[in-house]
Amino acid sequence: RHAPQRCLTTFPLSRQPPWHSQTQAFAVPRLCYATKRWSVSLNLCRTFKKDTKSTLDIPLGPVTVTDIKHYLRSKDVPFHDGYSCLHAPSIFCEQPPGGSGTLSKDGFSIFVDKTTGQFLCMETGVEGSWEDLQDCLEVMQKEGQTSMNPNVLLGYPASLEEQEEREMELREVQRIWSSAVPFSDLHDEDAQLAKTMFGMGKLTNATLKRFNVRFFKPTKSLVFPWFGGRDSGLRGVKLLSAGTDAAGQVVYTEATVPRPSSYHNLFGLPLVGRKDSEVVLTGREADSMAVSQATGLPSLALPRGVSCLPPALLPYLEQFRRVTLWLGGDMRSWEASKVFSRKLGLKRCSLVRPGNQQPSAAEALAQGRNLGRIVKSSIPAAHKSIVSFKQLRDDVYGELSNTEQVAGVKWTRFPDLTKILKGHRKGELTVFTGPTGSGKTTFISEYALDLCMNGVNTLWGSFEINNVRLAKIMLTQFSMQRLEDNLEQYDAWADRFEELPLYFMTFHGQQSLKVVLDTMQHAVYLYDISHVVIDNLQFMMGQENLSVDKFAVQDHIIGAFRKFATHSSCHVTLIIHPRKEEDDKELQTASIFGTAKASQEADNVLILQEKKLVTCPGRRSLQVAKNRFDGDVGIFPLEFNKGSLTFATPLKGKHKLRKVKLEKTEEGGVEGGEVEMSKEVGKKEKGEKIEKPAKAPRTAKTVKGAQASGKTSPKGEGKDL
Ligand SMILES: Nc1ncnc2c1ncn2[C@@H]1O[C@H](COP(=O)(O)OP(=O)(O)OP(=O)(O)O)[C@@H](O)[C@H]1O
Incomplete structure (x- = not known):
């Protein structure tokens, strides 16, 4: 079989992680970039070495469900089709199954992920890759065995460091758990105060007891346990703390042991019965408790809220014929529920649409709403290809009433970009x-870093510069300083940087489009990636068919990324070298694309303009030349800081805003291509306005039309890339 290929990696890349020795469990506030909240991160979390497996193995040719089925049949392994997994009998138990694990109806207890081939045996807790399972089956066949010793895979020797790390982790989990107090042991007043602090005033002590929630007095945190494994033992804890931000608003912060990437707890799982066929999936523990208390339905909370649904959890959800996703009360939860339902199998999923009448479950309980009715009114995730407005009207209303959230994640460092692109x-x-x-x-x-710090799960495909150099640039930008001069701060910044939901493809140089797209698809499934950056398209050109016209190849590649973005609900940012550069002219949309078709595919076109100066580096500005969302285009200056490698808008008064000059194209549309100095610069600057073409009503309309149709001037076409 193929050797696994390493296609994805995370920070720290080759960095030797720090090996601190603190063991105190005192809370240190830190910003959690995934959740965009300050978190009480326990020192103990930093006590342990980071995930040593920073490079993730992906089979060379990604496995398909057809391959898996074909192989199982060839080995005479019976199986049946589940929602996200294939179910097969365990090869690790001598006896017919009957233990404590969650099994499918026929007692099959091996669950093989249909997308990755990763498997889990519920009966024995053995898990591994598709290659591992194949190896076991091969050995069994060769040796004429009917089962395998589970220790074959369980007994993978961990390094001494890893073993120590795990033991230390478990000790900390036990320590927190045993020093936390069950709610029933708190004085009534304290219990009520704690519940109020976490907005759970209507949850009864009985519910908190059923879910085994405790209170950790030193940090005034709720403690949610993670029970699992063969012995249903305590495997981890999550601490939820409440505090206030600078504006006096309450913020909730989370910390987990083990660290989030290994914290695979479906909170509430011990309360699910083998015969339960329906579940409500929520984004927070309090929501699951609210659903359970109000409706009596089984409810599970995802370990990392709406940010991801790790495939490792899918086997535990296979038993449910119906899954209602009620992830929260905002648009982000709604988007996530649509994405997660694809992983879970659309047909069995229904979604609770957030709205005034349908906030998160905990809020609904606090407001005295009927949670059972909200769950019943959830809508099926599988939609038909042809719909009437009647089916769309709630979606349209949702978009109109949540314009801010629909507009997407905002840049913190580039407010001007947010103003134009929204x-x-x-x-x-x-x-x-x-x-x-x-x-x-x-x-x-x-x-991309800015977005990632705002919780956007990001995957980088950097074919031009290697990942170490790229990560160095990003870390410098993250710390906003020359780390070379402050090496003593390296570990502190690197620790925080590691928390970002950031992944790198391990490709360098020319790559085939198919391999890149497969890797992207895989990363979307594994890590719920919602932004892929490709630097740059030219590195895929070489691998495609050279006998075909270059522009056709480029069109084909752009078309493939377009399709991927739409189908995977993932944003793709594609860097393309301009095909022509003239010293005295600024770039235009037409400078990039071979044909108009390609410009049609892009939703946004951004151009880094450079005004060439002989004596010093040229001045830069960022131009939004196309914006399909609402048609606004514009340009704003950028000032480069060489030390921190960051870009910023120059201070007011120092720069002059420029306004887009609209050029008529031959098709009668316009493009925001060339720029000129505004005659009213002083006035405009005051209001810090980005000039938009909408200032000229007649052409403004044409601008939007042109944006929508994606028409560009054919001027200057036909030159080589
Ligand atoms: N605004 C700027 N002013 C001066 N130097 C800059 C500016 N932006 C980036 N640099 C520096 O210029 C060098 C090249 O930058 P970078 O690799 O980002 O350019 P690029 O456009 O991606 O290059 P290429 O066209 O080769 O892909 C880097 O050393 C970077 O630090």
Whole structure:
């Protein structure tokens, strides 16, 4: 079989992680980038070495469900089709199954993920890759055995460091758990105060007891346990703390042991019966308790809320014929529920649409709403290809009443970009270009980092510069300083950087489009990636059919990324070198694309403009040349800080805003291509306005039309890339 190929990696790349020796469990506030909240991160979390397996193995040719089925049949292994997994009898038990694990109806207890081939034996707790399972079956066949010793895979020798780490982790889990107090042991007043602090005033002590929730007095945190494994033992804890931010608003913060990437707890699982066929999946523990208390339905909370649904959890959800996703009360939860339902199997999923009448479950309970009715009114996730407005009207209303959230994630460091593009939305394709060496990679690195710090799960495909250099740029931008001069701060920044939901493809140099797309697909499934950055398209050109016209190849590649973005509900930012550069002219949309078709595919076109100066590096500005969301285009200046490698809008008064000059194209549309100095600069600057073409009503309309139709001037077409 193929050797696994390493296609994805996470920070710390090759960095030797720090090996601290603190063991105190005191709370240190830190910003959790995934949840965008300050978290009480326990020192103990930093006590342990980071995930040593920083490079993730992916089979060379990604396995398909057909391959898996074909192989199982060839080995005479009976199986049946589940929702996300194939179910097969355990090869690790001598006796017919009957233990404590969650089994499918026929007692089959091996669950093989249909997308990755990863398997889990519920009966014995053995898990492994598709290759591991194949190996076991091969050995069994060769040796004429009917079962395998579970220790074959369980007994993978962990390094001494890893063993120590795990033991230390378990000791800390036990320590927190045993020093936390069950709610029933708290004085009534204290219990009520704690419940009020966490907005759970209506949850009864009986519910908290059923879910085994405790209170950790030193940090005034709720403690949610994770019970699992063969012995249903305590495997981890999550601490939820409440505090206030600078504006006096209550913020909830989370910390887990083990660290989030290994914390695979479906909170509430011990309360699920083998025969339960319906479940309500929520984003928070309090929501699950609210659902359970109010409706009596089994309810489970995802370990990391709406940010991801790790495939490792899917086997535990196979027993449910109906899954209602009620992840929260905002648009982000709604988006996540649509994405997760694909992993779970659309047909069995129904979604609770957030709205005023349908907030999160905990809020609904607090407001005295009828939770049972809300669950019943959830809508099926599988939609038909042809719909009437009647079916769409709630979606349209949702978009109209949540314009801010629909506009996407906002950039913190680039408010001008947020003003023009409104935000970063899933499922879109952004094409980014700029002159050679103008700082495209450096800018996009910060642009993506900003989003990642705002909770956008990001995957980088950097084919031009290697991942170590890219991570160095990002870490410098993250710390906003020259880390070379402050090496003593390296570990502190690197520790925080590691928390970002950031992954890197391990490709370098020319790659085939198919391999890249497969890796992206895989990462979306595994890590719920919602932003992929490709630097740059030219590195896929070489592998495609050279006998075909270059523009056709480019069109084909852009088309493939477009399709991927739409189907995977993932934003793709594609860096493309301009095909022509003239010293005295600024770039336009037409400078990038071979044909108009390609520009049609992109939802957004960004151009890093550089005004060439003889004496010093040129001035940069960022132009939004196409914006399909609402048609607004514009340009704003960027000032580069060489020490921190960051870009910022120059201070007021120091720069002049520029306004887009609209050019008529031959098709009668307009494009926001060239720029000129505004005659009213002083006035405009005051209001910090980004000039938009909408200032000229007649052409403004045409601008939107042109954006929507994606028409560009054919001027200058036909040159080589
Ligand atoms: N605005 C800027 N002013 C001066 N130097 C810059 C600016 N932006 C980036 N640089 C520096 O220029 C160098 C090239 O930057 P970068 O690799 O980001 O450019 P690029 O446009 O991606 O290059 P290429 O065209 O080769 O892909 C880097 O050393 C970077 O630090």
